[in-house]
Amino acid sequence: MNSRERIAYLRGLLDCMPEEERSTKIYGAIVEALDSLASELEEQAKHFKLLVESHDTLEDEIYELNEMVFELEESLGLEAEDDYEDDCEDDDEPTESYVSITCPSCSYTFYYRCEEDGEEDNPVCICPSCGIEISSVE
Numbered sequence: 001m002n003s004r005e006r007i008a009y010l011r012g013l014l015d016c017m018p019e020e021e022r023s024t025k026i027y028g029a030i031v032e033a034l035d036s037l038a039s040e041l042e043e044q045a046k047h048f049k050l051l052v053e054s055h056d057t058l059e060d061e062i063y064e065l066n067e068m069v070f071e072l073e074e075s076l077g078l079e080a081e082d083d084y085e086d087d088c089e090d091d092d093e094p095t096e097s098y099v100s101i102t103c104p105s106c107s108y109t110f111y112y113r114c115e116e117d118g119e120e121d122n123p124v125c126i127c128p129s130c131g132i133e134i135s136s137v138e
Contacts, residue, residue, distance in 0.1 A: 003040050006033040031058040103134060 001009070010029040017025065100113040108129035124135045 001036070003033060003036040006036045009033075062121040101125065101134060103130060103132065105132045 006029070010026070010033055013025055013029055014022070098113050100109060100111050102109045106127065106129050108127060110128055114123045124133055126133055
């Protein structure tokens with residue numbers, strides 16, 4: 001039996017036994033339940049230790065691979081780029097611009113993507129709620 005089953009058995013003993021007979025059987029069942037819990041905790045601790053060791057090994061291997069890639073880039077004469085800084089700089093600049101539009105007919109507010117091409121000086125869009133054409137988007 002696992003710990004949960006042992007504890008359920010213990011509860012059953014407490015509910016079903018008369019007061020006079022409880023003490024010996026109850027103490028025995030408590031000891032068995034605690035022993036089962038201790039065994040399961042030890043097993044979980046072993047699994048956790050193995051996971052930590054695997055994590056440490058993988059971390060070391062990743063560090064070594066990173067060093068090898070850096071050395072390879074240096075030997076080929078490539079500049080090591082810091083992708084993180086490039087990503088941060090790109091995030092600050094919007095790639096597309098949107099305009100908030102409120103439909104004059106139904107008062108529904110939505111966003112319209114402005115085209116950077118500049119093909120149309122006076123773009124026309126359609127309200128997604130009522131379907132009316134709205135011109136002069138600004």
